[in-house]
Amino acid sequence: MLLEHPHSALIDTPLPVPVPQAGEIRILIEACGVCRTDLHVADGELPQATYPIVPGHEIVGIVDALGVGVTAFEPGERVGVPWLARTCGRCGYCERGLENLCDFAEFTGCTRDGGYATHVLADAAFCIRLGAPWTDPVATAPLLCAGLIGWRALSAAGPAERLGIFGFGAAAHIVTQLARWRGTRVFAFTRPDDRSTQAFAKSLGASWAGGSDEPTPEPLDAAIIFAPVGGLVPAALRSVRKAGRVVCAGIHMSDIPRFPYRLLWEERQLVSVANLTRQDAVAFFDVAARAEVRTHVQRYALDDANRALADLRAGRVEGAAVLVPGDGR
Numbered sequence: 001m002l003l004e005h006p007h008s009a010l011i012d013t014p015l016p017v018p019v020p021q022a023g024e025i026r027i028l029i030e031a032c033g034v035c036r037t038d039l040h041v042a043d044g045e046l047p048q049a050t051y052p053i054v055p056g057h058e059i060v061g062i063v064d065a066l067g068v069g070v071t072a073f074e075p076g077e078r079v080g081v082p083w084l085a086r087t088c089g090r091c092g093y094c095e096r097g098l099e100n101l102c103d104f105a106e107f108t109g110c111t112r113d114g115g116y117a118t119h120v121l122a123d124a125a126f127c128i129r130l131g132a133p134w135t136d137p138v139a140t141a142p143l144l145c146a147g148l149i150g151w152r153a154l155s156a157a158g159p160a161e162r163l164g165i166f167g168f169g170a171a172a173h174i175v176t177q178l179a180r181w182r183g184t185r186v187f188a189f190t191r192p193d194d195r196s197t198q199a200f201a202k203s204l205g206a207s208w209a210g211g212s213d214e215p216t217p218e219p220l221d222a223a224i225i226f227a228p229v230g231g232l233v234p235a236a237l238r239s240v241r242k243a244g245r246v247v248c249a250g251i252h253m254s255d256i257p258r259f260p261y262r263l264l265w266e267e268r269q270l271v272s273v274a275n276l277t278r279q280d281a282v283a284f285f286d287v288a289a290r291a292e293v294r295t296h297v298q299r300y301a302l303d304d305a306n307r308a309l310a311d312l313r314a315g316r317v318e319g320a321a322v323l324v325p326g327d328g329r
Contacts (some may be wrong), residue, residue, distance in 0.1 A: 001116040001305045006044025010116065010305050015054075018113075018121045020044050020067035027079060027311040030137035033058025033113030033306045034300070034321035035145050036169065036228065037083070037214045040252045041110055042309060048128045055107035056115030056323070057146040059082040059122075060130065070124045073125050075305040078137070081120060084275055099318055100275035107275075128281050133289055142295045142320035143288060146149045146170035148276045151178065151284040153224045153249035156273050160184055160221035164239050164270050166212055167219040167227025168201050169312075170225045170320035173250065174293055175224065181291035187239075189232075191315060200318050215239075224249050230256035233270065234263055242266040249273055293325075297322045 001010040020026045037053045040046050064071050073079060087094055087102035095101050108114045108122070112226035134140045150171035157163060161177050165172045166189040176186050188201035192211035201209040208217055212232060219241040225232050225248050233256045236246040246269065264270065296319030300308040308321045 001003055001054065001302065003042060003055055004043065004050050008042075010309075012303060015117070017119050020065050020070075020121055020248075021144065022068040023065040024121050025063050025079070025127065026065035026071055027059065027072055027081065027127075028062035028064045028067070029061040029115055029118055029120055030078075031058060031060045031141040032056040032284070032303070032323045033141040033144060033146065033167050033170070033219055034317075035322060036312065037076060038109065038250050039309060039313055040228070043181065045175050045252045048109060052113075054113035054117050054120075055109040056117070057081070058109070058141045058146070058185060058322075059115035059120055060110070060141045060144070061115075061223065062270060067124070071129065072124055075131070078130045078134070080130050080134075080140065080144045081108055081115065081122045082126070082128065082148055082276060082281065084277070085126055086123045095099055098277075100172045100195060100277045100280075105275070106115075116302065126278065128285070134285070138299060138322050139259075139295050139296055141322050142170050142297065143285070143293070144290070146320055147174045147288060147293070148162055148284055149249060149273065150175040150226075150278055151287070152276055152280050153226075153247050154178060155229075156247045156271060157222035157224055159315055162187065162218055162220045164189060164216060164220040164223035164236065166223060166225045166232045166236055167229070168197050168209075168246075169317070170295075171227060172224075173200070173204060173296060173319050174288075176201065176204045176206060177293045178287065178291055187218075187220060189214075189235075191225065194315070196316070197318070204263075220244060222247070225253075226250060228253045230254040233257075235260040237263040237268055237270065240268055243268065245269040247271055247273060251275075272282065295320055299324055301326065
């Protein structure tokens with residue numbers, strides 16, 4: 001499914017099966033998650049995006065061809081393809097172990113074609129081997145971004161007995177499971193009056209769930225904002241105690257409104273996370289297996305990608321949306 005330019009619908013465009021170049025692998029796609037970042041690509045909100053583009057960066061599939069020099073994978077192996085597609089390895093950020101901030105990074109489904117397709121090419125060095133327990137490609141797909149970025153955001157939040165989560169979508173439903181596994185109490189903030197999502201959050205172990213316009217019942221140690229709404233930043237700062245931390249976890253957010261310095265004072269911290277690293281993937285998949293993370297997914301046929309994006313935009317997806325080539329079964 002091709003996005004020819006921002007603000008256009010995806011169109012079913014026949015493309016030749018790609019041939020892997022040196023260092024690449026070709027993957028027969030089994031499933032691809034639908035991420036809010038795909039909406040930002042579709043809406044032209046990411047300056048790094050190139051068009052036309054095949055979106056999708058939560059990819060699970062089977063290796064079916066190797067480029068010259070690839071020895072780490074063999075045909076028939078299941079792998080995951082995340083958002084971070086390639087880095088230069090030479091800039092100051094890469095040399096300091098901050099490949100997520102690489103000045104010349106490439107991104108799956110944003111600067112190179114992604115997973116809203118039957119096949120995809122990927123740099124073998126940035127693919128993730130998916131052995132047991134990740135045998136269900138549809139359930140695993142959301143872990144490739146919602147899981148990885150959620151993990152990076154949770155790590156950035158630091159130790160917390162009480163964690164607030166603003167925006168309860170795919171990443172939040174995974175982070176809640178990880179937080180509960182390590183003994184953290186979760187307070188879920190949803191769209192006002194969204195009783196269904198609040199009930200979903202509680203079913204995953206949230207101690208409290210309410211609208212983002214409601215005050216938290218207790219001061220929080222940290223908060224993570226997954227919703228791309230800048231107006232939530234002051235609300236999150238109000239919710240955390242002295243020395244509390246607010247983490248902005250989205251790749252795009254509407255403008256943050258002016259707020260009084262008093263909200264930031266007393267050593268509260270406001271930070272962001274960007275992209276991910278390969279080490280994040282190693283750590284996350286280990287923890288997710290031990291925590292027995294289970295994703296809640298809504299399946300869509302690949303041809304229904306436009307409907308999946310519309311449902312995500314309207315808040316009609318509980319957990320994560322996943323595209324499946326064929327009829328979606």
